[in-house]
Amino acid sequence: MEAVKDTNLIRITVKDKNPEMAARIANTLAPRFVDFLSNALQEQMGKSAAFLKTQMQEEQKNLQAATEELKKFMAQPQSVNELQQDIEAKLKLITDFKTQLVQLDVDEKATRASLESARARLSKEPKFLDLQKSVIDDPVMAGLAAGKSDGKMSDVAGLTMKSQEINENYTMLNNKVAELEVTLSGIISQKAAISDNIRKTQAELESLQATLAEKQTEYNRLQQQFTVAQDTYNTFLQKYQEARITTSSKIGDANIMVVSPAIVPIKPVAPKKALNVAIAMALGLMVGVFTVFFLDYWQKSGESQVIPNVKG
Known part of the structure; x- marks a missing residue:
């Protein structure tokens, strides 16, 4: 028995004094050789299947352990998804705060400009107005003057008096200045409160990001451990199925065939x-x-x- 060079053929050679006996021996030896290979391969694949089954069971245990560990991690408070949602909410909140702060800056500048203009106008406006009018225009003074002149209004018609009245423009501007000062104070207080909220939210955001980094690292480790365990289990499962199928089939009959039977030589x-x-x-x-x-x-x-x- 020898292999034919550069082919996957095997040549069986039998020498005997009787040519018919030689052909019979060769034709009997070929199927026996196929059966021998089938039995040998089945025995070998049977051992491999037993080993693969044992290893597959071990990998199944590893996969279950990795799955349980990942489940416990995911069930913990502040999971990776929750932290990511909290971080997104904090970022949106900070953005809203900064938007409000920008608007308050605009309002502050406008209020300060209005306040400076009102103060400038108020500084030029007198608080009281000096008035000079006839006595008869004032009922009280007209009554007093008439009493002294024996009731003759003609005698007091030429009399005049000076008086001061509150300047309505001054009062209006003063009220406007006070109102603007209150508005400006409120804007400054709101800006301080929003700036404080930004600092607090930023600190909370940094803490969440640090926690997320730790959680993400642990999650990636557990996820990779789970993936490796799953891939390893699937590989052994596939190899076990292949070995089991091979063990239960006739490998020799499927892969080896007699190309040319022996004939009686002339x-x-x-x-x-x-x-x-x-x-x-x-x-x-x-x-x-x-x-x-x-x-x-x-x-x-x-x-x-x-x-x-x-x-x-």
């Missing part, structure tokens, strides 16, 4: 007589050549003589 693949004869002839020739060279070397070595050195 010619034997072995022994190859022509090749064997060629190899035998080559080896015999090599042995003969070697023998000839060896015998030649032996003969030449035997014919060699040693000539002694004789002295007379």
Whole structure:
């Protein structure tokens, strides 16, 4: 059995003296091999499914714990959503205060201008008016003068008198100045109160923002923990379902098929007589050549003589 290079095929080779027996063995071995792979993979996937089920149950517990922790956090007072709504309300309130403050600034400038104008006009207006009129124009003085002149009005007709009367323009301007001063004082008080409210609201806003930052950080941590636990559980659940389906199915039958069954060969693949004869002839020739060279070397070595050195 060998894998065919650059393919996903497996070749099964059987050698036997009986060609029919060789084909029968190959055709029997192929489905047995498929069954062997199916059983091996099913056993392996069964173990994987058991492990995945155990791990999935652990991840389910982690997911439940993360869910409960997130629920408890969300049930606490001043949740992230509530804090965000409070912050938005504070921001709107501060904006309204500042709008009112701008309007009061405009009203203050207008009131001050009106007050300065009224004061300037009041300073030029006398408080009393000096009047000179005939005595007969005043009933009281006319009666007194007539009594002294024995009731003759002609005697007092030429008499005049000086008097002072309150200047109505002065009174009106004075009342206007007083009214403007009261209005200006009210505007200044309103501005002070609104400025104080802005400072208080700003302090509350900063406190809410600090609390929101802490809550948001904790919420993000818990949310990320929940998301990771959920994703991990879903991953193990999916892998477990795949392993369970694989375990209950015939993997070999679904993924492995016999492409070409073995057929009875017409010619034997072995022994190859022509090749064997060629190899035998080559080896015999090599042995003969070697023998000839060896015998030649032996003969030449035997014919060699040693000539002694004789002295007379």
